[in-house]
Amino acid sequence: MNPNHPVGPPGTDKAAKRTPHSIRFFGPEWDRIEAFAEDRGLTAPEFVRFATLAAIEEGDGGRARRLDPLIETTFRATYILVLKLRYEMHEAGKGEALESLIAEAHERQDVLLGGASA
Numbered sequence: 001m002n003p004n005h006p007v008g009p010p011g012t013d014k015a016a017k018r019t020p021h022s023i024r025f026f027g028p029e030w031d032r033i034e035a036f037a038e039d040r041g042l043t044a045p046e047f048v049r050f051a052t053l054a055a056i057e058e059g060d061g062g063r064a065r066r067l068d069p070l071i072e073t074t075f076r077a078t079y080i081l082v083l084k085l086r087y088e089m090h091e092a093g094k095g096e097a098l099e100s101l102i103a104e105a106h107e108r109q110d111v112l113l114g115g116a117s118a
Contacts, residue, residue, distance in 0.1 A: 023048070 025033065030044065037047035089098045 033047060034044040037044045040047065042050070086098060089095060
């Protein structure tokens with residue numbers, strides 16, 4: 001245990017004993033964890049414990065929040081592209097085929113989402 005870092009979250013009983021648990025990593029995974037932890041002045045088990053508890057507190061470890069801008073940008077770009085392609089198909093006289101494809105896509109969406117498409 002590193003004396004420069006707290007043993008647990010604020011309010012944790014520092015005198016309480018922890019119960020050891022076994023988790024398994026591949027050798028290269030553990031090497032990466034050890035190196036990452038060491039760079040931050042932690043032991044690998046301390047880092048795994050703190051990272052796991054932080055992920056639980058954040059719900060998903062913050063991944064979704066970090067991906068939000070990428071998801072938003074991807075959605076907007078896709079929407080613009082689809083509008084452009086739809087316009088081009090209508091201009092080329094393929095509007096009926098396009099509308100048929102859209103209807104079929106909605107039907108498949110209904111099946112996949114249990115009838116919940118918009």
